[in-house]
Amino acid sequence: MHAYRTHDCGALRATEAGSVARLSGWVHSKRDHGGLLFIDLRDHFGITQIVFPPSLLPQVEHLRVESVITVTGEVVLREGATVNAKLPTGEIELRAKEVSVQSAADVLPLQVAGAENYPDELRLKYRYIDLRRDKVHRNMMLRAQVIASLRRRMIEQGFTEFQTPILTASSPEGARDFLVPSRIHAGRFYALPQAPQQFKQLAMVAGFDRYFQIAPCFRDEASRADRSPGEFYQLDFEMSFVTQEDVFATLEPVMAGVFSEFGGGRRVTEGAFPRIPYDEALRLYGSDKPDLRNPLKIVDVTEHFAGSGFGLFAKIAASGGIVRAIPAPGAADRPRGFFDKLNDWARGEGAGGLGYIQFAADGPKGPIAKNLEADRAERLRVACGLEPGDAVFFAAGKPDEAAKFAGAVRTRIGTELDLIEKDAFRFCWIVDFPMYELNEETGLIDFSHNPFSMPQGGLEALNSQDPLTIKAFQYDIVCNGIELSSGAIRNHRPDIMIRAFEIAGYPASEVEARFGGMLNAFRFGAPPHGGSAPGVDRMVMLLADEPNIREVILFPLNQQGEDLMMGAPAPVAPERLKELSLRVELPPKMVKG
DSSP states (O other): OOSSOSSOTTTOOGGGTTSEEEEEEEEEEEEEOSSOEEEEEEOSSOEEEEEEOGGGHHHHTTOOTTOEEEEEEEEEEOOGGGOOTTSTTTTEEEEEEEEEEEEOOOOOSSOSSSOOOOOHHHHHHTHHHHTTSHHHHHHHHHHHHHHHHHHHHHHHTTOEEOOOOSSBOOOOSSSBOOEEEOSSSTTOEEEOOSOSHHHHHHHHHTTOSEEEEEEEEEEBOOOBTTBOSEEEEEEEEEEESOOHHHHHHHHHHHHHHHHHHHSTTOEEOOSSOOEEEHHHHHHHHSSSSOOTTSOOOOEEOHHHHTTOSOHHHHHHHHTTOEEEEEEETTOTTSOHHHHHHHHHHHHHTTOSOOOEEEEETTEEESHHHHHSOHHHHHHHHHHTTOOTTOEEEEEEESHHHHHHHHHHHHHHHHHHTTOSOSSEEOEEEEEOOBSEEEOTTTOSEEESSOTTBOBTTHHHHHHHSOGGGOBBSEEEEEETTEEEEEEEEBOOOHHHHHHHHHHTTOOHHHHHHHHHHHHHHHTTOOOOEEEEOOBHHHHHHHHTTOSSGGGGSSSOOOTTSOBTTTTBSOOOOHHHHHHTTOOOOOOHHHHHO
């Protein structure tokens, strides 16, 4: 017989009754029934009930929960009401004949059994205990299964997995790099990759047709609910000789397949995901990350208030602002408190308030309706597709601010009216991002997003169009209002790249100095190529229905980017700094502290 186990703690069934088995695991719970001690023994696979007779009590009754033991005994059937239908092993129990204590547990800082909530700092400090808890343990297994499924699906589509460097050069990405000092090359630094962007493009230049990896990425940026500080993982892939639609057709079955496989019966977007141009997304949803589970669509009603009797909105329209309407189906008969509550919420969001019109059976009601001509109110109702019994809310102001606020109102109204589709994953692509934007501080043309995307229209567009009208072959994939990744068809032509940067104020000499490696590679023959990199952490967060990304990461950092369990970041000994030709100079505030 094996020294530790013949079966795992989730394996025994009624068919094994009468046999001898040996199990090892953690003491999940204890119940003393006067002369008999019942212990639920837990391992990675499940739980089995162990019954200890009086002769063995001296060896186990003093043990705390989470102690590790090995038990040998007879598998017996449970009778009648003692059967536990909630457990796969619930028809049997193990009657102990021998027991060995492998490791006695001290008093626990947090309990494994039960569903009690503990502070995040405590959970992260003792993460190895937290990970024993059923929900967290299941999240980690879900993550592993999702990654295995992604890997299998990509290989089935003809992709080859490569590993790109972790120690590399500092990148011109948007976030800060994590720097690694070189001992051999004093005063010089490696950087941890923010993404394998340049390497995967160079793999295409090298002649590999389809690359992917489950790539670690490192960015020195602040934490938030859907972003882990420090590091994250993404399904990074790149393809040669492809159009934007080829990329979509490749990724859609992978994403739909994974979300169907692990979604627990929740509905997933079928067929091709909707393609929504960036400008349309802002107009209809007030966001470039629209949650399509919400059926509400925003309507531009600026023209209906221009020159109208409602002075505030008329003035906004006259000064170049916009007025956006957010329908609220069936809300006209809601009590006054409903509208007051939303008005208070709007003020809390920094807006002046939230105007509205109620389209009652006997005509429009509310403060705005009192000052708006009847024919205008009727045209507005028709434009918004409203019926008697519906209401509509308004967001007005400068174009960017009003559009963004309208998006927040749409989300709030959808939630308040319980309109958000439940048990569904709704995907879409946001396409046609602007290549350039006007920098509000300098008044100069700047890149809107990714400077390495291919401009739509290529070199001709760069030479003949107003830069602010040029779109890029750039796209985001969004699920339930969460951006999973950005991607693009890359700019693989040195002449187009130099011209694109020139428009944004970068002379050719600077482009050569900063991106010479990539440009030189392109000069030796580069295929048209493109790709994307959906975030693994965010995928699992959605599938696990977790509000915070830390719940799906094995050993996450806290919000301040600290590892409370391992004590990182930590000071380094002076002799080690000397070896690296470094000296620490703390900011004055930290020195005083």
